[in-house]
Amino acid sequence: MIQENVITWFLACRTTDVPENGGVCVKYHDEQIALFNFSRRGEWYATQNMCPHRMQMALSRGMIGAQNNEPKVACPFHKKTFSLTTGKCLSGDDCGDLKTYPVKVENDLVYIGIEE
């Protein structure tokens, strides 16, 4: 039998708390999670807030966009870009990948899923 990972959903914020096509940082115990409201695509994403390039807590303040239709975020420090779906670094150098989290929206409330 396949062991299914249990996902715990925690309430992050209201949808209106996140700027359209932008991000915010969410605190979950000692973890910092970057939450993005890609309103142009009607999609939500969450990744770790720390940019692996120089270990800066900055991705929630990064600019989001797309590259060949792949949604991505650019770190404000040195513009390294990362896929929002897979977390892979898209800048062609191996500065490391991001951890991603599932997101769901119910009744204008945003929940982030944590694998226990």
Add this chain to the structure above:
Amino acid sequence: MKIVVIGNGMVGYKFCEKLTAKAQSGQFEIVVFGEETRPAYDRVHLSEYFAGKTAEDLTMAGLDWYADRNIKLYLGDPISYIDREQKTVRSHHGITESYDYLVLATGSAAFVPPIPGVEKEGVFIYRTIEDLELMTAYAKKAKTGAVIGGGLLGLEAAKAMIDLGVTNTHVIEFAPRLMPRQIDEAGSNILKAKLEALGLSIHTSKNTSEILGDQFINGMQFSDDTRLDVDMLVISAGIKPRDELAKLAGLETGHRGGIVVNDKLATGDPFIFAIGECALHGGMIYGLVAPGYEMAEVVAANLMGGDKSFTGFDMSTKLKLIGVDVASFGDPFVSHTEGRTIVLEDSMKGVYKRINISTDGKYLLGGVLVGDADAYNMLLQTTKNKVVLPPNPEDVILGARGGSGSEGGAGITSLPDDALICSCESVSKGDICKAVCDGNETMDAIKKCTKAGTGCGGCVPMVKDLINHTLKSQGKYVRNVICEHFNYSRQELYDLVKVHKLMTFDEVLNKLGTGDGCELCKPPVASILASLWNEMILAKGNDTAQDSNDRFLANIQKGGTYSVVPRIPGGEITPEKLIVIGEVAKKYNLYTKITGGQRIDLFGAHVSDLPAIWSELIAAGFESGHAYGKALRTVKSCVGSTWCRFGLHDSVSFAIQIEERYRGLRAPHKLKSAVSGCIRECAEAQSKDFGIIATEKGWNLYVCGNGGSKPQHALLLATDLDSETCIKFIDRFLMFYIKTADPLTRTATWLNKMEGGIDYLRNVVVNDSLGIAEQLEAEMQLLVDNYKCEWKEAVENPEIRKRFSHFVNAPEEKDPSITFEPMREQKKAKEWK
């Protein structure tokens, strides 16, 4: 087959590169011994060490490069003995390696003439990174310096001394003129004048007889009974090939040095080759890198079973001195019997050009360029490829007077396909054009696939011309489109946004673009919207299209905190306001520093403190300084006629007026300005995007200067203007720049790329040649009237204010990962990894 290479300099490295690129793996076992402790580095660009390059930047390839190719590399361990009978070498540390073939690439050392006193401290040579490190340390306490030798290297060393802060530097040349081997007398005179303008003192026909001082040098004595007080000296009197090892092994050497080789670069021993600066071929030592690379190619190819020969090499050179163009190519000194000479001399502008043509006027034989060497590549290729000259040969130097690459573009068509464009890597015109056709359409792509332009870099402008030319001939329109989402250049986008009256990023994207946008198109579109409508940049819909710095109205700093920079127009500030800055800094624990733009930066602010900090500053009468935006930064001023005894007009008042007029103006890049009260130029207006200097009759307006990594002097646009006209011209100039420049292009680069250059710009701004002056002024006035302080709006708007917190679900908490380290009674950001 086992190959041992002695010397890991530029040529020794290139040999390894050529051999391993061609060989199958395992075909050769390669062992390299280097005397220096570093792997081979780019000696040609050694002087860039003073311009901020590090030893790593200069490295040709890191240690893993050698490891990946199974090359055994011993560094810091010179070979001291060659046993030709046993075919082995022994190193200083006692390592013995056998060889099938031995390659000597030991280069050369600086030649130090036997002048009494050369051993004193403070006397240097200029050859290795170690030499530079020693010089740098010593220069800290030196004020006056000298260089013996007025050749290519000596002049470079002299410039380096100035860069090290030894502002009073002398060049001592034994011959009656500078660069005696490369350029003629008239050219030398112009060069001398140019170098003197850079601050060097030039002494020719001077013979140093003694170096004075006890332990440390303190002066130089010359044979004409004069003397000069100096604190340090660099000797650059020529090179001496490193042939000592070869001599010891009984190989033939020239009586003035150099290991004698034949056309295959073999020494008297068929198993031993010599390449690079240590090799004496046909009675010549080639003191340049390109011939050395060609020698490496010949030996590598022959070891692979090829049959190549080295038959001499062109000694054309271009001096890399910053601020002075000097080049010589082909035969610079042709005598009357061999050909005719055409000279163009303009001592006012400091330009000297000489070309030597064959008696029948058909071919270019060589020449000298001083003051303007833009045509160097073209002329060199014309000479090398025996391209038939136009009926009026003087056109080749007159025609290039305009300077920019446009004439070069027409010239390259006449070159044959086998014309060598990059001589360092021997890449021909045909190779480059083919690579472009195969889809390598940028300089970077060409560098990667052909290696052209990766050596001395001198051919880069020509390669760029070739790329553009080839693309054009394929019918491709060469255009700078912004990114995959917009098939327009910034200028086209600006016009379209205006025509369609688009107000938000999404509107622009829906109407003119495709997809979802990205970090490449959002900031320029946001900047265009701000330049066109000057609305609050954080208005809904555009906030997240702003660069992060614009989005938080502050510059993000190491560690994730922000800086706060209030505007201090013209650099004038009252004691009361100074106290407020001090108190705010104390209260929020900020690091304070005076900036180069005459204002005060406050660093280390938490994002959640920004609104409170700004509320306090605004209450005290400050407003945003826009240090975070691609916008007007500061207008520096000198104290001018109000206090200075030289001042002609009130430069401070005018600077304040200008700064207040253009504050908040969004542009393709940041804008800086300054106003000086007289020609002494204490405000450094000529290094600004637009600068103003007082004259007896009014103001002189300079434009398109730049500090930064590529400094460029501003050019004079108009003279003796009254204040009103001066502002009118600035309005037109700035608006024209905002409308037509590519994203992230400073005014200097914008002008460099403009066809027709400053003359064209002057026509548009001063003579209104396009008939748009009135429109430009009106557009600027609209922006000026619409100005509002962004920070004032931000702190007054609760919706915007809410965005300034680190955690959306814990707004009162600060980012716990931010840490500071103490430093000199203040704090600094923690070093990142």
